[in-house]
Amino acid sequence: YQGHFSWEKYLKETGAIAAPAHCFRQSTTPPVNEFKAGMKLEAQDPRNTTSTCIATVVGLTGSRLRLRLDGSDNKNDFWRLVDSSEIQPIGSCEKNGGMLQPPLGFRLNASSWPMFLLKTLNGAEMAPARIFHKEEPPAPEQNSFQVGMKLEAVDRKNPHFICPATVGEVRGVEVLVTFDGWRGAFDYYCRYDSRDIFPVGWCALTGDNLQPPGTKAFGVPKTLGAPGLLPDSSVEGTGTPPTPGRPPPQKKRKPGRKKTKLSGPW
Numbered sequence: 001y002q003g004h005f006s007w008e009k010y011l012k013e014t015g016a017i018a019a020p021a022h023c024f025r026q027s028t029t030p031p032v033n034e035f036k037a038g039m040k041l042e043a044q045d046p047r048n049t050t051s052t053c054i055a056t057v058v059g060l061t062g063s064r065l066r067l068r069l070d071g072s073d074n075k076n077d078f079w080r081l082v083d084s085s086e087i088q089p090i091g092s093c094e095k096n097g098g099m100l101q102p103p104l105g106f107r108l109n110a111s112s113w114p115m116f117l118l119k120t121l122n123g124a125e126m127a128p129a130r131i132f133h134k135e136e137p138p139a140p141e142q143n144s145f146q147v148g149m150k151l152e153a154v155d156r157k158n159p160h161f162i163c164p165a166t167v168g169e170v171r172g173v174e175v176l177v178t179f180d181g182w183r184g185a186f187d188y189y190c191r192y193d194s195r196d197i198f199p200v201g202w203c204a205l206t207g208d209n210l211q212p213p214g215t216k217a218f219g220v221p222k223t224l225g226a227p228g229l230l231p232d233s234s235v236e237g238t239g240t241p242p243t244p245g246r247p248p249p250q251k252k253r254k255p256g257r258k259k260t261k262l263s264g265p266w
């Protein structure tokens with residue numbers, strides 16, 4: 001459900017252009033999602049990427065899966081595109097001579113992992129190999145993003161959200177993703193071939209949920225903004241780039257307001 005947000009109108013209003021599809025490492029026709037809730041598969045543990053774990057599909061959103069590692073808690077769900085190279089059918093790890101690992105933060109004693117594994121797989125519905133996608137789309141040869149271009153991007157602090165965003169900076173292979181209508185707290189740098197960024201229209205095509213832009217006006221000095229009109233205009237987090245080299249202005253978080261955690265309701 002796209003709400004009332006229309007890219008067409010929005011691009012006109014902002015006089016901005018959408019980053020062309022060839023900038024992205026995404027397939028031009030989004031990958032079909034034939035997974036079902038409850039199916040199990042193998043996934044890299046996002047918190048320990050050398051581990052391959054068992055994951056259960058706990059939700060579907062467009063071309064993405066909401067995954068939960070078996071033996072983990074429900075506070076560490078993560079989202080993957082169905083054509084991600086970080087997911088594979090059960091059996092792949094062993095076939096490649098690897099061993100399935102307990103997730104980081106395994107709820108039980110490590111010694112009970114073999115039995116846990118046996119039980120979690122017993123009678124489980126395993127996602128059939130045919131619904132996986134053979135390969136990720138190839139990375140574009142170079143970073144073709146330009147500052148000001150619009151896109152849709154995963155909010156990495158709230159990864160269930162895909163939101164309207166703008167390229168804030170281009171630096172070698174990196175792009176600064178800034179979220180429209182939100183201040184720097186959610187910004188991040190990523191490689192131009194990141195799987196977390198999508199061309200304008202992606203969510204409409206996949207049926208994923210595109211969030212509307214935030215309500216914060218850009219370029220309006222705080223002191224001039226009518227208090228109350230721009231909700232939360234005094235509350236900001238710190239936008240810290242994952243790459244060194246561009247120290248952003250460090251803003252203090254207002255005490256009393258906790259960092260946004262993954263907690264419902266969405």
Ligand code: MLY
Nearest residue numbers: 155158161163179182186260
């Ligand atoms: N509950 C969060 C949601 C913030 C989402 C920001 N994204 C869309 C850029 C909060 O209000 O802080």
